[in-house]
Amino acid sequence: MHLDEMLEFNKLFVENKEYEAYKTDKYPNKRMVVFTCMESRLVELLHRALNIQNGDVKMVKNAGAIIRKPFDSIMKSILVAIYSLKAEEVIVIGHHDCGMSQVDIDALTENMTNRGIDQETIDTLKHSGIDFHDEFHGFETVEESVSQSVDIIRNHPLLPKDIKVHGLVIDPGTGKVDIVTRDK
């Protein structure tokens, strides 16, 4: 199990006081929130490519960097970062070759039943109003998706007027970013 390797490593990390290189406080030095995809290729690359150091930003992630509802957990995290943690700027960063582009809902559902989820459970959820298409569908183009997420943040009734919200797309191979939309 990889967990065992991690725990082993962790013991030494703490013993050797390797944490000392990362000391900082809870307020983001760059006064920023970065909202991006859970993509594993970006775990380190995104930080390196944008020169983000430990303590620089609040980082929020989900599958696809998607916000579609104004009171989902992502939007709440962004609001907390602004009101409690002094963030003044929000950057949404989607990426090319994202797993959430063109999700096949039928294949996803089939994988669930193959992995032992009863069809009855799925039907019950559907009847109680959980629309699998609404819940799991991704996007056609990443630029469009980033724009939609940015629009929801910009137009949020609880967002202070002076907060800047930008949208970028990053290449998970090279780390190159392109601007989709930016506030001045």
Ligand SMILES: [Zn+2]
């Ligand atoms: Zn992704």
